[in-house]
Amino acid sequence: MSVSVFDLFKIGIGPSSSHTVGPMIAARHFACRLQQQPGWSRVHGVCVELFGSLSATGVGHGTDRAVLLGLAGHEPDRIDPDTIEPTLAQVRAQRSLCLLGEHAVPFVEKEHVQFRRRSLPAHPNGLCFHAHDADGNAVASATYYSVGGGFVVDEHGQRVLSHSTPPAPDTLGHGRGLPHPFRTGAELLAQCRTTGLTPAQLMAANEEHWRSAAEVRRQLLAVWRTMAGAVQRGCASTGELPGPLHVRRRAAELHRKLSSAPEAALRDPLSMLDWVNLYAMAVNEENAAGGRVVTAPTNGAAGVIPAVLHYYVNFLQGPIAPNDDGIATFLLSAGAIGLIYKENASLSGAEVGCQGEVGVACSMAAGALAAVMGGSPGQIENAAEIGMEHNLGMTCDPVGGLVQIPCIERNAMGAIKAINAARMALRGDGTHVVSLDKVIKTMVQTGADMKVKYKETSRGGLAVNVVEC
Ligand code: SF4
Structure with missing residues (x-):
């Protein structure tokens, strides 16, 4: 991995980079992937499972709120903190979440955000997203790990970047071509x-x-x-x-x-x-x-x-x-x-x-x-x-x-x-x-x-x- 100073200093929102910022990035990434699939128009519901530490301290760290905001299309570096409460209140009142602001699905937090005490094997901060159609058939699933400091990787260990800040050339290029590479x-x-x-x-x-x-x-x-x-x-x-x-x-x-x-x-x-x-x-x-x-x-x-x-x-x-x-x-x-x-x-x-x-x-x-x-x-x-x-x-x-x-x-x-x-x-x-x-x-x-x-x-x-x- 090649790390930029702006990977370490990311503008975001509180209270936690691993439990708020990372899950929000992961949720939005899942929604964007879903949008690009042929089954996007059939999606009738989305649920998320929070594992390990994301389950143990997720409520206090705002993980449940972060995934909801991410699915709705918000990003930690761009969201206006003052709009968070009204957005959450609207989802709760309407019992509906608008994926990426364009595709509404029924959403009730108690049902659609599940807390799992056990950890996934790869990292203590795991989360899985599932989308299904009106008959309950799976449309898509994905697993992410919020590995600390707002860094997120997918199930293949590939870095997931905030959608609004596309990678600079070679950000995923393992440092090839850096004039002065160092790791230690x-x-x-x-x-x-x-x-x-x-x-x-x-x-x-x-x-x-x-x-x-x-x-x-x-x-x-x-x-x-x-x-x-x-x-x-x-x-x-x-x-x-x-x-x-x-x-x-x-x-x-x-x-x-x-x-x-x-x-x-x-x-x-x-x-x-x-x-x-x-x-x-x-x-x-x-x-x-x-x-x-x-x-x-x-x-x-x-x-x-x-x-x-x-x-x-x-x-x-x-x-x-x-x-x-x-x-x-x-x-x-x-x-x-x-x-x-x-x-x-x-x-x-x-x-x-x-x-x-x-x-x-x-x-x-x-x-x-x-x-x-x-x-x-x-x-x-x-x-x-x-x-x-x-x-x-x-x-x-x-x-x-x-x-x-x-x-x-x-x-x-x-x-x-x-x-x-x-x-x-x-x-x-x-x-x-x-x-x-x-x-x-x-x-x-x-x-x-x-x-x-x-x-x-x-x-x-x-x-x-x-x-x-
Ligand atoms: S590592 Fe734990 S104790 Fe330390 S600042 Fe983060 S939440 Fe608090």
């Missing part, structure tokens, strides 16, 4: 040594294999604007998050307090940490509310990278100025590190626990911050390694199956840890005992040994020790 930390460092380029420059050159330099920059800045928009909306929104936990949104109140007493920062040198916490919590509250966020590299971990990027833009005057060029360097550096995790590990909490979500986001943010603070490739790789090393073993145990507790605060912790990782690496010379590749290998092994109850099933950890009200 060691290969990244070797490329840097050979070419004299930084990780961000290597990544930019590879991106230009698929799209122009101007388009790369335009899309990177669109990612940044979406991240900044999520922070702003999170800082302005009050009330409770959806779901039975009645979690109060805290970002707006914290923002008001920090903004109204700027002189406090003069007395408390660590008040900057309050701002980093604020940025992360604002994004993750917005994510939990189903708002517009950037998958970075997942939705559950969507706050870490924006928080550290805001820290860079608002607080640092480093060797690389925090302007559009600096922001692009930050995102490309983070992408270079995220790519290595995608190629060798997992971005799925259902597969490796929260190591694969907040852990990877922390590692990406640490490396990116080291880059814009003038770190060498060795220091960048070291920062990314530290960012993961101290997240090893982190489980996924969301209370009530919602992406709220521990997820929102965990993003703030991940952002702070990333800043510290970058600073530790920059105080060294880039040489270190544990390589990024070794820590990634350890993460994969730890994830494999982790019990299923700690992998996005809400059957262990905080999920069973905190009682829902």
